[in-house]
Amino acid sequence: MQKKLFILITFLVCRSLLPAQGNWTTIGRMLLPVSGAEAVAYDSSMVILGGYSDSLFRRVKTIQEFLPPSSWRIAGSMRYARDGFVSGRDSAQMFLFGGMSPRGSVDSNATLEKIRNIIPMVSSVVDTEYNFARIASTGLIHNGLFYFFGGRIIPRFGRDSTTPFIVEYDLRGHQITYQSDTLYNQWQPEGMMSASIDSVIFLFGGSYNGVSRSISKYNMITHRFERLRTNLLRPRAYGRAVRLGTTNKIMIVGGINENSFALRTMEIFEVLPNGAYTISQGPNFLYARKNLMAVYFREEVYIMGGEDMSHNDVVPFVEKFSFTNAINEPPENEIPTFLLHQNYPNPFNPVTTIGFSLAAVSNVTLNVYDILGKEVATLIHSRLMDKGTHEVEFDAGNLESGIYFSRLAVGKKTQIQKMLLLK
Numbered sequence: 001m002q003k004k005l006f007i008l009i010t011f012l013v014c015r016s017l018l019p020a021q022g023n024w025t026t027i028g029r030m031l032l033p034v035s036g037a038e039a040v041a042y043d044s045s046m047v048i049l050g051g052y053s054d055s056l057f058r059r060v061k062t063i064q065e066f067l068p069p070s071s072w073r074i075a076g077s078m079r080y081a082r083d084g085f086v087s088g089r090d091s092a093q094m095f096l097f098g099g100m101s102p103r104g105s106v107d108s109n110a111t112l113e114k115i116r117n118i119i120p121m122v123s124s125v126v127d128t129e130y131n132f133a134r135i136a137s138t139g140l141i142h143n144g145l146f147y148f149f150g151g152r153i154i155p156r157f158g159r160d161s162t163t164p165f166i167v168e169y170d171l172r173g174h175q176i177t178y179q180s181d182t183l184y185n186q187w188q189p190e191g192m193m194s195a196s197i198d199s200v201i202f203l204f205g206g207s208y209n210g211v212s213r214s215i216s217k218y219n220m221i222t223h224r225f226e227r228l229r230t231n232l233l234r235p236r237a238y239g240r241a242v243r244l245g246t247t248n249k250i251m252i253v254g255g256i257n258e259n260s261f262a263l264r265t266m267e268i269f270e271v272l273p274n275g276a277y278t279i280s281q282g283p284n285f286l287y288a289r290k291n292l293m294a295v296y297f298r299e300e301v302y303i304m305g306g307e308d309m310s311h312n313d314v315v316p317f318v319e320k321f322s323f324t325n326a327i328n329e330p331p332e333n334e335i336p337t338f339l340l341h342q343n344y345p346n347p348f349n350p351v352t353t354i355g356f357s358l359a360a361v362s363n364v365t366l367n368v369y370d371i372l373g374k375e376v377a378t379l380i381h382s383r384l385m386d387k388g389t390h391e392v393e394f395d396a397g398n399l400e401s402g403i404y405f406s407r408l409a410v411g412k413k414t415q416i417q418k419m420l421l422l423k
Helices: 002-016
Strands: 024-029 038-041 046-049 062-067 071-077 086-090 093-097 111-116 121-128 138-142 145-149 166-170 175-180 193-197 200-204 215-219 225-227 240-243 249-253 266-271 277-281 293-297 300-304 317-321 338-340 351-358 362-370 375-385 388-395 402-410 413-421
Touching (some): 038 086, 038 293, 046 093, 046 293, 071 121, 086 138, 093 145, 138 193, 138 200, 145 200, 193 249, 200 249, 240 293, 249 300, 338 402, 338 413, 351 362, 375 388
Parallel strands (some): 193 240
Antiparallel strands (some): 024 317, 038 046, 046 062, 062 071, 086 093, 111 121, 138 145, 166 175, 200 215, 240 249, 249 266, 266 277, 293 300, 300 317, 338 351, 351 388, 362 402, 402 413
């Protein structure tokens, strides 16, 4: 009896030391659950375009409209059924291109469609351009110009399978106004995530010779592309990046990496007033997702759909994140000097990665404990380490399945994260 009571008290104490994880809530289900679709926000509702339906076993051209918390309806139809495409909004119109259609026709994937925000929503073909014929690209619309980056090229018979990495397309003049193909050779990054702040587009992660942690920026005025020294906390591709309203913060959610077929983690990227950049971990959401939809709507972020860990099933649930309390700046006298990140993957078997960030050069100790409070591993012992983000691999091959805790001590302060080993 005493042993069980000790375990319960230890678990509750450790759990109380964990960072807050309760900002994501499930608010319902999609009308037609899909993955690889696009979500666009208007003032009155959100619109979900196309995607792949696991219940219908095919790509769809359905346009769904969603008004939180639970109002759904079929709002119209696209010209072609697609998934893995890119879309954006210009005033009261939506535009989309690329992706994969049921027929796999490069001609249908090379079309640029326009959809007016009038019910029923009907699509019309604006242009056909073979630079649009690509899958898993990323991009957005800014000041009447459609920008897109990378992606897997859909080859056309008798045509070179290479296309520019960066394309700028004038939606009003119906022509390409800038392109660049000097950054990559024949193969280009796939599954990158993008969002803009003012005249700069930020690109996150992607798959190119492995899943990347890189962050790059592209200036829409000067056409300058450069890699930042700041990286994502973990490799990530096929997720989503969402700017949080008019702030200088971008949320990066979901995706995949070599350790996980679907992620339920999110990170916050911020442009500081002095022009520097920071990246920090936010609360995990409830359902791991890749090829999901994410949209900022009325001061909240909504995620929906996407594929789960099985590769086969679409996550039907809609989750909402009220970010105000989670990412506001701390009081001046409570500026954090370090952060212990959630290990990934989690659950794990038997190897996982534990990361942490330091705001200054610090003396660090990193240990792992079991649920009884017994130390089972010392990963770092009283070592002076530089500021920045660090990662350590933890191999639990000699341990039994169960709950474990990583504990980071920096000076006299500590942080703890719960980990789950499943064998």
